[in-house]
Amino acid sequence: MHRRIIVPGALGAASLMLAIPASAAAHSPGAPGIGDPYYPAYGNGGYDVSHYDLRLKYQPATDRLEGTATILARTTEDLSRFNLDFLLDVGEVRVNGAKASFTTSGEQELEITPKKPLDKGSPLTVVVRYSGVPSSKQAFGFTSWHRTPDGGIAANEPEAAAWWFPSNDHPLDKATYDVSVQVPDDTQAISNGTLQSTSSRLGWTRWNWRSDQPQATYLATLAVGRFDLTTGTTEGGIPVVNAYSRDLGANDGAARASVERTGEVADWLSEYFGPYPFNALGGYVPNTTTGYALETQTRPFYSPRQFANGSNVSVVVHELAHQWYGDLVSVRGWKDIWINEGFARYAQWLWSEHEGEGTAQELADYTYASHPADDAFWTVKPGDPGPENQFDGAVYDRGALAVQVLRNEIGDDAFFTVLKGWPAKYAHGNASVADFQRYAEEVSGKPLAALFDTWLFQPSKPDAPAEGARSLSKAPAAPVQPRSWRKIAATNDVHAH
Numbered sequence: 001m002h003r004r005i006i007v008p009g010a011l012g013a014a015s016l017m018l019a020i021p022a023s024a025a026a027h028s029p030g031a032p033g034i035g036d037p038y039y040p041a042y043g044n045g046g047y048d049v050s051h052y053d054l055r056l057k058y059q060p061a062t063d064r065l066e067g068t069a070t071i072l073a074r075t076t077e078d079l080s081r082f083n084l085d086f087l088l089d090v091g092e093v094r095v096n097g098a099k100a101s102f103t104t105s106g107e108q109e110l111e112i113t114p115k116k117p118l119d120k121g122s123p124l125t126v127v128v129r130y131s132g133v134p135s136s137k138q139a140f141g142f143t144s145w146h147r148t149p150d151g152g153i154a155a156n157e158p159e160a161a162a163w164w165f166p167s168n169d170h171p172l173d174k175a176t177y178d179v180s181v182q183v184p185d186d187t188q189a190i191s192n193g194t195l196q197s198t199s200s201r202l203g204w205t206r207w208n209w210r211s212d213q214p215q216a217t218y219l220a221t222l223a224v225g226r227f228d229l230t231t232g233t234t235e236g237g238i239p240v241v242n243a244y245s246r247d248l249g250a251n252d253g254a255a256r257a258s259v260e261r262t263g264e265v266a267d268w269l270s271e272y273f274g275p276y277p278f279n280a281l282g283g284y285v286p287n288t289t290t291g292y293a294l295e296t297q298t299r300p301f302y303s304p305r306q307f308a309n310g311s312n313v314s315v316v317v318h319e320l321a322h323q324w325y326g327d328l329v330s331v332r333g334w335k336d337i338w339i340n341e342g343f344a345r346y347a348q349w350l351w352s353e354h355e356g357e358g359t360a361q362e363l364a365d366y367t368y369a370s371h372p373a374d375d376a377f378w379t380v381k382p383g384d385p386g387p388e389n390q391f392d393g394a395v396y397d398r399g400a401l402a403v404q405v406l407r408n409e410i411g412d413d414a415f416f417t418v419l420k421g422w423p424a425k426y427a428h429g430n431a432s433v434a435d436f437q438r439y440a441e442e443v444s445g446k447p448l449a450a451l452f453d454t455w456l457f458q459p460s461k462p463d464a465p466a467e468g469a470r471s472l473s474k475a476p477a478a479p480v481q482p483r484s485w486r487k488i489a490a491t492n493d494v495h496a497h
Contacts, residue, residue, distance in 0.1 A: 027117035030082035032109050034170040038334040038387040039158065041106055043170025044083040047124055049073045051175050054165050057182040057204075058189070058224050060151040066131040069165050072175075073124040080117050085159075086110040086166035087139060088132035096125055107139040108162045108169075126166075134163040146288050149247065151187060151225035153286050155294050155301040158334055158390075161217040171330040172430055174214035182206045183224050190223040190243045192298050194280045211297065213278055214428045216330050221296035223286050230256075234263035236270065238281045241299070245287035254307035258316050259283040265313065265320050265351075272350060273324040274420045277427065283316065293491070295322030295344075306491070314348050314484070315491045321347035324423040332432040337390050338382040338456060339436055342399025343419075348488050349400055358482025364404035365479045367397050373461040383433045383456030393492050402455035405465070409451055410444035418443050 030046025033039075053070040065088065075082075085108050093100045095114035102112045110128075118124065134145035134152060144156035145163040154164045161167045181189035182204050193211035200206075211220075227243040234240060240263050248255055262283050266276050280298040287304065293315055294301045300319035306312050325347075326340035349360040358366075371377040380394035382402060389395065407415040418440050425439060437452045454462045 027078040027080040027119075029111075030077065030079050032083050032106065032111075034168070034172055036170060036172075036333050038390070039170075041108070042085065042159065043173060044085065044168050046077050046079045046082045047073045047075050047168070049168050049173050049175040051177070052165065052167065052220075053178045053180075055180045056164075056222075058152070060184065060187055060224055063133045063135050063147060063152055064131065065134055065152075065164060067129075067165065069126075069128045069130070071124075071126040071128070071166070073126065073168075075118045075120055075122045075124055078117065078120045079114075081111060081113045082118075084110045084112065084126070084128070084166040085162045085169035086128070086130070087137040087162045088130045088134065088164075090128060090130045090166075092127075092129040094125075094127040096123075110166055128166045130166070137163060146286075146290055148225050148245070148287050150245070150287065151183075151223070153224075153288060153301070154220075154222045155296055157218050157294055159218055161220060164222055165220075167217045169217045171216040171218065172332070174216050174330065174428065174430075176213065177209075177211040177215060177220060179209045179211075179220075179222065180206060181209075181222065181224065186226065187224060188227040188229065188243065190221075190227060190284050190299065192219070192221060192280070192296060193278075194239065195241060211280075215297045216327070219295065219297040219327055221294075221299065221301060223284055223301070225286055227284070227286075230260065232263060234276070234281060235267050236276060238263070238266065238276055238279065241280070241282040243282070243284040245285060245304075247287045248285060248304050251285075251304040251307045254309075254311045255285045255302065255304060257311040258307060258313050259285060259302060261313055262316060262320065265316050266323070268351075268354065269317070269320055269324070269347065272347070272416065272419055273321070274423055277324060277328040277423065283319070293319050295319045295326055295340075297323070297327045309490060312487060312490060314351060314487045317348050317351045318344045318491055328423050328428065329426040330430050332430040332435070334387065334390060335384045336432045337385065337395060338399045338402070338433055339431065341391075341395050342382060342403050345396040345400040345488075346403040348484075348491070349404070352482060352484035352488065355484065357484035357487075360404055360407075362479065362482045363485070363488070364401050366482055366485060367401050368464070369479050371461065375461075378461040379459045381457050381459055383452065396492065398455075402452075405451065405455050406440065406448070408465070409448070410440065410446055414440075414444040 033041050034043025051072040056067040058065050093102045098115045100114045135147045144160040146153040154160045161169045179191040183189045189207040191209035196208040196210050226246045230242045232240045278298045282299045285302045290303050291305045306315050321344040325343040349363045352358045377394045380389045380392045382395045382399040441448050
């Protein structure tokens, strides 16, 4: 039993608190995270961003970036203070035109206190002036900014934004973008969306890019260096801009032979996933030592290492499949990564079938047979792998295997209806594995809880389906390796960050 003792001073303080207007007392700081259990510090609470306007200047020789970010948002609660995720040095912050105080905390939190509290539902304009050397900054023990011999690149998952612009850094808060970058005349600046214009003055060229459809922060990219640009148009009329570092060496030909097929691959994928969802397309290959590729929206990033053994159209298929599965429809939480990676890998299986190098069923059979029951492969749960296994190979391969099992269970008609209908149903939004299960059940008319639990959530090798089922039922003990297997396996480190 505890007795509460109130001393006179405390009574005075309580009286003072009662004197504060209720409207002012109701305002409180926004949460320093958006609520994702995998990454508690990522994103922020209290507001929703609609647009980022980034006006930047970058000097490749020194890796110095200067910028002014104008962020348009709306409050979702009464705020006394709110956070942005950011790492560079901030010189000034204004909120709705007035100077605001700011400080930093944690690994990447920029805490902003406006002059006046912000009521729920209010429009919010935040201007942040900043500068710094992105490659000198680390958060959580790593950097997502990659220095190159002729510049720098922002491309990583699940985070990259904090190294080059302040943001609400989580896929739950998508926005449109204008990215304007001033670089020396002999240098190019590559970003997402459509190239609106370029202009040169006094030795500097400004590149103006626009992404006018919602985009997650980790899908925003910036690459500055010496690039060769190629342009074209898909059969569907989408403009294509590709960029290749002028210093790719022996990988140059294979990179171009792969990425130049972007338009063809996108048109082919649209037969399965529905119309290409954005108004720009392309890819870029900088001179970087990183090994992975990334589905940066409309313009995927490819490491030169993806082409070290020759052309690799399969990795282009993977990243372009993400434009529907991952970019158009994004994860609700990072535990839902199977919707991104399982289906992007399955697109590679469909491409293998298209190229006559092994059917999706043959690839599923080979995947299943290649991993004995005691293989750690089966301990990773694609439906909720944990942050430490978010990009484990099992999320890709076991994830694609689950897709094939689903196909066999509900039949091709329902399966391909799901494949095309899902991106349309959740276009420009977010969804979870549970949402996908419900949608597949709705389309197919079949209960699928046991299938999803067995193939996505159990840390053990599932039994092969019963005799008579199409999937894995009569596969030989040692299936022949499909011809496409090595090409697909070469992309297994596609997100090995």
